[in-house]
Amino acid sequence: MIGRSIFSLLAALLLWPAAAPDARAARDELVIGMTQFPATFSPIIESMLAKSYVLAMTRRPLVTYDQSWELACMLCTELPTVENGLARRETLADGGAGMALTYTIQPGATWGDGTPVTTRDVLFGWEVGRHPLTGVANRDFYERITAIDVHDDKRFTVHVDKLFYDYPDRGSIPLLPAHLERDAFADPREYRHRTLYDADPTNPGLYYGPYRITEVVSGSHVVLEPNPTWWGDAPHFKRIVVRVIENTAALEANLLSGGIDYVAGELGFSIDQALSFERRHGDRFNILYKPGLIYEHIDLNLDNPMLEDRRVRRALLYALDRESLVAQLFGGKQPVAHSNVNPLDWVYSDEVPTYAYDPAKAAALLDEAGWTEMRDGIRHNAAGERLTLRLMTTAGNKVRELVEQVLQSQWKKVGVEITIKNEPARVFFGQTVTRREFPALAMYAWLSSPESVPRSTLHSAMIPTEENNWSGQNNPGFVNAEMDALIEKTEVELDREVRRGYWRRMQQIYAEELPVLPLYFRADPYILPPWLTGIEPTGHQVTTTLWVERWGARE
């Protein structure tokens, strides 16, 4: 009591600045907490979730996946489709098939300094993106564009050198303000060091979304204020502050003490932290759990003689009670995965074999595979080999370490011994997984996008080897000619219903062959104050901030 009085007095004496800030009281300021600071604000150089989160409030892509997981126009006025004639097949000089996609930029789109957004900015974005020295990560996207025809300031046609199933998105070049950034690009090798997005990130001319960045304190926070040249619905908040607090315990303390209003699901609490928070403070906050495309799974190294046998792989999955696992550990908020495709994705098929918990079936399959003799509770085969598998994941990831223990005990019940060896993330991903050095099982997650064709993870050409400089993410080493053919056909098939058939078959092969053990789809927990409205998590890679103008405050 005495302590309280002393500190209250001290606070009053020091004119504690958070005592009654008008903006917060009027609910026209929002302070968002998240755990990562953007390394750069350049829309083109590096792919990073923290950057996407902030930039989505300041710019709009031509095309994006919306909340119903369908491609939709944002900066363009009409989505190019074969049906409306804005997308058409064309024959390339070498006789192959390409596409021409026509877009029109929103007529009111204007950079924050009053300069109209035009096709000049599209061309400049393409020029920077395809230059080999600018440091753009995924240059393949830009190189696939063979030409851009400019019709006028707002209308242009992109020519791509291949048919793509997701063709409306293939001309969605990130726009760059040519009138400001041209000088920084004079020496392309130096562009990433000179771009105004990092050298002068509060320059209003860099942004054309509902907000613009007005203050950046590296590692600490970003302040955004409404962009007066925004053409769409006026956003509610007069100021949005994105505060970065990397430690989640400190993030929670800040939320409880009023230092932040809302914890972003995209980069906030893990599921176990959110569940624990909900138990203690659920009455003060609205907590949304949105399952999405982050797919937790176990890669099986198919070069391992024990795992070469499909019966063993199936037995491993039958022996897992995943429904109980997600119920016990995640309060049922993270749904069990039956394949690599999320049920929210339109390509999901429910005609896929599933593996409900059935230890008797698992035991029978292991017997059939020759692992019949039980010694010390562990199965052995006729050659006297012990059925021991090493399970690896990222050390220090509490959720994965808990899951590991559950898996270990469930597999032990059917006579499979699991030894656990975890490694720091940079070793695990930088070497062990990339170079396929895990001897048996590697548990981690994939992040994809809606209708993402699994070329990099399931095509046999994408098995990382020294020859291909360890590129590709087919880490199990899965080789299946039918899967390869389906992937290639799906990528170039424009008819949605035909693709649906291909996807169904791909999921069947995946579930039958089990190069990977599916576990569950991760859910992002969003911790909102009761007064905050309009936040609608997507479940895919596009952040909620892309619709920030719909956010509001309830009185």
Next chain:
Amino acid sequence: MKRYVAGRLLESLVVLALMSYLIYGLIGLMPGDPIDIMVQADPDLTPADAARLKALYGLDKPLHERYLNWLSAALGGDFGYSRVHNAPALDVLGPRLVNTLVLMGLSFVVSLAIALPIGIYSALRPYGARDYAINFAALAGISVPVFWLALMLIYLFAVAWGVLPAGGMQTIGVDSLADKALYLVLPVLTLSAASAGGFTRFVRASTMETMRQDYIRTARAKGLPERRVVLKHALRNALIPVVTIVALSFGSLFSGALITETMFSYRGMGKLIYDSIMGNDYNLALVGLLFATVLTLLANLAADVCYAWLDPRISYQGPA
């Protein structure tokens, strides 16, 4: 003395050169470079993209060649770009260094301000109730994990009582010294707690040892008042081992600062170095660790100078 200091500075330069090679080599030996990790995170990256990016960042060259390139540029004043922060390494490090020096400096002052009087008081009245209480508090300070103490302070002062901010460096939109000082209270308290406990124990032990010396008995026999015996004769001698410990613990403050900086979202150097190592940001990690080395070397040099000040019998002249 001047010759001694000049000699030590030269030695420090050699140590720095060796450290730069060692640090560069050790970071380079860590598995996986930034592009390998990028490839794992982005399924759309092609082998050609990976090769191009490695060449662009110089990661395709052997480690010793990369080091020599860095060294020759550094000797010309160019310490390279931070890959993660997309800015010159020195520009990134400079403000963080200032922040860390403020945090560490204040923690040092606070912990010494606590440890010196309490340690001496405890040594002069050993084995009494107050001495036991002081020892208990000092041991508690040493034993309590920094992250736990930080959390407890946050919950008490920010969440329960709401009188201090839970983290950050200033109220956004407010630029006053008083505001910034408020944000320093909890980090400084956290960082000071452990070092104050350790220092108190050293001051107590050293003072007790000194008080048993013959010259203290002689001083008392001469009829000097106790206050003068302690302050004039005992304290200066008792402080010599304490200065050594303080100088040596300067380096370890960086590791303590790392946790404190993380818990309080304080933009300091400890966190920056940690992140740059984990993110394979060679230039930044190297420059950060070299700065930490420089600070530790300077702290030790300052300790040597303090020895001479505290004890005139200590001479840095070579043998005649």
